[in-house]
Amino acid sequence: MHEMSIVADLFTIIEEQAQQTGAKKVTKVKVLIGELSGVVPELFRSAFHSYKKGTIADKAKLEIKVTRIKFKCHNCGKEIKSKDISSPDFSYACPFCGSKEVELTSGREIYLEKLEIETS
Amino acid sequence: MEDAILFSEHEAVVVVDALKTGEEPFIFKKIKPIKNFSFTTHAVSPEAVAYLCRTLYRKSPELYILGLRGYNFEVGENLSPKAQQNLKEALSFFVKILKNVTPDRKISAIIKYLKEKSLKKEKRENPMEKSKKEVLVLEDILGSNKKVATSIRKKLEEHGILAVNLLSSPGSGKTTLLEKIGLRLKEKYRIGVIEGDIETERDAERIRKLGLPAWQITTHGACHLEAKMLAKIFDQIPADLDFLFIENVGNLVCPASFDLGETLRFVLLSVPEGDDKPKKYPEAFITSQVFVLTKCDLLPYLPFNVERVVKEALEINPKLKVFKSSALNGEGIEELCSFLESELEQRRAKNA
Known part of the structure; x- marks a missing residue:
C-alpha cells in the first residue's frame, strides 16, 4: 500500500499549484495512472479521500484516468498498443516484426493532469 | 397630512x-x-x-x-x-x-x-473571476522522488560506485544472497550495504558480522524505500566504495515504483514462491535489469518449472539477465559476482 505516500506527494504538488494560481479551493483533481505503474486506482482513491481532509482540496472530486501500455518498436518504428498485461498473450515484443528492441512509451506514468480551482 | x-x-x-x-x-x-x-x-x-x-x-x-x-x-x-x-x-x-x-x-x-x-453580465464579462477554472498541470507525482534519485545517481557516478537495488518478496533470500556475494567480493572490493526494513536492525547486524559496513533504514510501516530516505544517510556512505547494495523492503509490488538512483535493479524470486510470478508482478520485472532465481537447491523437491518462469520473465522484459542461484550450495554466486565485476569495470572504463 504505497498509494498513501504517492498521494502525499500529490498533495505537495496540489498545494504548490494552489499557491501559484491563487486558488481558494481545489474542487477537482484529475490524475493519470499507468496500467503498469504499480498503483491500484481503488487504493489510490481511498488514500486520496482520507488524505484530503483539512487541505485546500477538502471537498475535491478525484478523477482517475488509467493509461494503457504502449510501446515503440525501435526496429520497425511502429507504435504498439499492447494487449492487457494480464492476458496470456501479452508479450514485450513487437507484434509486427517480432523485435524485442521495444521501448515502453506509456503505462508507467503517475501524473497530475489538471486541477479545477476556485479563485474567489 | x-x-x-x-x-x-x-x-x-x-x-x-x-x-x-x-x-x-x-x-x-x-x-x-x-x-x-x-x-x-x-x-x-x-x-x-x-x-x-x-x-x-x-x-x-x-x-x-x-x-x-x-x-x-x-x-x-x-x-x-x-x-x-x-x-x-x-x-x-x-x-x-x-x-x-x-x-x-x-x-x-x-x-x-x-x-x-448585472451579476450575470459581470459573469459573462469576467468568467474567470467568479467561476471555476481549470489548470493544466501535467506533473509527475513521483517527480520529487525522481529528482532526489537523479542527484543520488549523479553522486554515485562521480564516485564510480555501482549501486544495486534488490527487490523481492519477504523471505526470498535477499540478505543471505548478499552475505555470499559480500564474502566473495570483499577481498578485492570495498562494499557497503543499505538495509531497508519496516522495523529492526537485524539485517544490518548480519552484514556487519561479515566485517562489512551496513546502514539500516527502518521505514516504520512504509512498504518501500524512497530516494529521500536514502538521501538522509547518503553522507555517511564512503565515497571510495566500489559496490553499494541496497536491500529494499521485502515486497514485490511497491518498491518497483520508486527509483532510488541505483545503477542496476535486481529482482529476486525464490523457488518456493512458485513459477507463475513474473506476470503477476510485472512492474518489478519490467524495471529490473537482472532476475535472480534463488533457493535453486530446492528444485528437486518442488514442482517448479524453471523454463516457464524464465520464458515468462523474458516475455515481459527481453533484456533481463537471468541467474540461477543457491546461497546454500553456492550455485550461481560466482557467475553473479563476475557479472557485477565486469559491470563495474565497463562503467568505470566508459566514464574514465
Whole structure:
C-alpha cells in the first residue's frame, strides 16, 4: 500500500499549484495512472479521500484516468498498443516484426493532469 | 397630512431628497412606517407620513427613499460637480426601475431582477473571476522522488560506485544472497550495504558480522524505500566504495515504483514462491535489469518449472539477465559476482 505516500506527494504538488494560481479551493483533481505503474486506482482513491481532509482540496472530486501500455518498436518504428498485461498473450515484443528492441512509451506514468480551482 | 393622503393614493412611493451624509453616489432603500412625530411640522420623516397613511387610510404603499449625496448646502449654492455626477447616476438608476415597472410588479421585485441581470453580465464579462477554472498541470507525482534519485545517481557516478537495488518478496533470500556475494567480493572490493526494513536492525547486524559496513533504514510501516530516505544517510556512505547494495523492503509490488538512483535493479524470486510470478508482478520485472532465481537447491523437491518462469520473465522484459542461484550450495554466486565485476569495470572504463 504505497498509494498513501504517492498521494502525499500529490498533495505537495496540489498545494504548490494552489499557491501559484491563487486558488481558494481545489474542487477537482484529475490524475493519470499507468496500467503498469504499480498503483491500484481503488487504493489510490481511498488514500486520496482520507488524505484530503483539512487541505485546500477538502471537498475535491478525484478523477482517475488509467493509461494503457504502449510501446515503440525501435526496429520497425511502429507504435504498439499492447494487449492487457494480464492476458496470456501479452508479450514485450513487437507484434509486427517480432523485435524485442521495444521501448515502453506509456503505462508507467503517475501524473497530475489538471486541477479545477476556485479563485474567489 | 396632505402627504399621507398622497401616499394612500399610490401603490409605491419613492421619496427623493438630498442627504448631507451617507453613501455616495446615492442610497435607495426600503423604509417602514414608524410612529415618531415631532412638534415642528416642518420636519416630518417619510416613515412618519407612512405611519399616518396606514393609520388614517388603511393603506401601506411600497415605500423607498432615494437619497442623493450632496456636499454644499448653503443658500444660493449651485450643484457641485460631484453632486451633479451623483444625480446623473441616481437618475439613470431610477429610469431603469421605471422602465421595468408593470402594474403587478413591485419595486422590490424589479430591484432583485436588475441585480441578477448585472451579476450575470459581470459573469459573462469576467468568467474567470467568479467561476471555476481549470489548470493544466501535467506533473509527475513521483517527480520529487525522481529528482532526489537523479542527484543520488549523479553522486554515485562521480564516485564510480555501482549501486544495486534488490527487490523481492519477504523471505526470498535477499540478505543471505548478499552475505555470499559480500564474502566473495570483499577481498578485492570495498562494499557497503543499505538495509531497508519496516522495523529492526537485524539485517544490518548480519552484514556487519561479515566485517562489512551496513546502514539500516527502518521505514516504520512504509512498504518501500524512497530516494529521500536514502538521501538522509547518503553522507555517511564512503565515497571510495566500489559496490553499494541496497536491500529494499521485502515486497514485490511497491518498491518497483520508486527509483532510488541505483545503477542496476535486481529482482529476486525464490523457488518456493512458485513459477507463475513474473506476470503477476510485472512492474518489478519490467524495471529490473537482472532476475535472480534463488533457493535453486530446492528444485528437486518442488514442482517448479524453471523454463516457464524464465520464458515468462523474458516475455515481459527481453533484456533481463537471468541467474540461477543457491546461497546454500553456492550455485550461481560466482557467475553473479563476475557479472557485477565486469559491470563495474565497463562503467568505470566508459566514464574514465
